[in-house]
Amino acid sequence: MPSTRKPKRLDDVSHLFLSTTACDERAGAGGEICIWLSVDPSRFVRAYAAAGLAAAFAACGVDTTLLETGEGLPNAGFYFSLHPDDYLAPALDGGGVVAGRMGEQISFRYATRPADLAAAPSVPDPGRPHVLLVAWGGRGEEPATEDLVAACLPRLRGGRAWDGPSAIVRFGGGTAAARATATAGGGARPLRYVVDGDAGADERFDLPPAYGAGAARPLPPEEPLFREIAASLLQRLAGRGKERDETGAA
Numbered sequence: 001m002p003s004t005r006k007p008k009r010l011d012d013v014s015h016l017f018l019s020t021t022a023c024d025e026r027a028g029a030g031g032e033i034c035i036w037l038s039v040d041p042s043r044f045v046r047a048y049a050a051a052g053l054a055a056a057f058a059a060c061g062v063d064t065t066l067l068e069t070g071e072g073l074p075n076a077g078f079y080f081s082l083h084p085d086d087y088l089a090p091a092l093d094g095g096g097v098v099a100g101r102m103g104e105q106i107s108f109r110y111a112t113r114p115a116d117l118a119a120a121p122s123v124p125d126p127g128r129p130h131v132l133l134v135a136w137g138g139r140g141e142e143p144a145t146e147d148l149v150a151a152c153l154p155r156l157r158g159g160r161a162w163d164g165p166s167a168i169v170r171f172g173g174g175t176a177a178a179r180a181t182a183t184a185g186g187g188a189r190p191l192r193y194v195v196d197g198d199a200g201a202d203e204r205f206d207l208p209p210a211y212g213a214g215a216a217r218p219l220p221p222e223e224p225l226f227r228e229i230a231a232s233l234l235q236r237l238a239g240r241g242k243e244r245d246e247t248g249a250a
Contacts, residue, residue, distance in 0.1 A: 032132050033166040033237060034152055036190075039070075039137030040172030043196075045215050046070050049171050050135035051079035051108075052221030056230035058105040063130035066108040067117050067151055070138030075110040078218055102220060112138075114147040134165070167191040167233055170201075191236055193229060203232055 037053060039046040047068065054066040054076070068076050077087030080102040090096050090112050097120045098110040111117045114136070134152055136143055168190050192200070196207040208225055215221070 032130055034132045034134065034164075035233065036148070036165045036168045037133060037135040038142075038168065038170045039135065040170075040197075041070070041072065041137045043172045044137070045074070045212070046072070046135060046137040047074045047076050047079060047110075048212065048215045048221055049226075050133065051076045052223050052226040053135075053169070053229060054106050054108065054133050055102070055220040055222070056226040057131045057133070057234075058103065059227065060230060060234060061105075062234070063105045063128065064107075064133060065130065066106065066133045066135065068108065068110040068135045069112065069114045069117055069143065069148075069151065070136050071112055072138050076108045076135075077110060079220055080106070080108060081218060114143050114151040117151040118153070137171075165190050166237055167193065169193040169195070169229060169233075170197055171195045172197050191233065193233070195225070195229075202236075203229075205229065 037050055039049050050066055050068050054064045057064040066076055073088070073091055075087055075090070075098055077098040077100060080100060082098065082100050086100070087098050087110075090098060090110065095112060095116065097116055099108070099120065101107050109117055109120050111120065132152065134148060136148065170193065172195070191202050193203045193205070194201040195205045197204070205225060205228065208223070211223060211225060214223075
């Protein structure tokens with residue numbers, strides 16, 4: 001059964017997350033955790049969900065890198081105030097990478113294909129716990145798991161083997177999204193979150209009636225849903241890290 005626990009306040013759960021080793025066993029020398037975001041393009045705007053969730057993590061005080069891939073417009077650059085010539089470039093030029101920063105805590109990359117993300121310059125590791133959010137969803141086929149992994153690897157530090165994402169968030173999605181995430185890694189089972197989708201998740205979120213009201217505005221999305229998801233993920237991942245800390249100290 002999905003959990004019905006209410007997350008604590010954002011500042012509470014972010015402090016808990018940053019003070020544990022929740023990310024130490026997942027990926028990188030600064031404590032980087034990887035979250036995959038699968039968006040059903042027939043029902044949701046990929047970039048809106050990706051930019052909104054990245055902004056929610058940053059609002060918690062957690063450095064966040066967003067890697068977004070998939071066909072169609074807009075991309076995260078639209079919501080993070082890039083000039084139109086920049087965020088439209090992949091659509092107009094048939095390829096390339098959109099890259100930039102939003103404030104001090106969000107770095108982002110967008111490309112139509114995961115392979116282009118893998119070849120893009122990596123974002124410097126801030127040297128402290130942070131989130132790597134990998135979002136996909138477009139008009140074409142779901143990317144293969146190995147392509148998504150290749151897109152992640154330039155951002156993963158410490159020479160550790162890929163052990164899969166810590167969590168998978170799905171906005172809608174049917175069997176294709178389920179297949180793409182079924183073999184996401186060989187380590188501990190990732191948390192599975194679903195928004196307005198099928199059952200079988202650790203957490204399931206209903207879609208608020210007013211969701212998407214700001215999707216046409218070139219501003220970081222501020223949906224309460226994104227804050228709720230970010231707070232829940234940080235709380236649960238911090239709980240996993242705290243359990244490992246206590247087990248190691250025993």
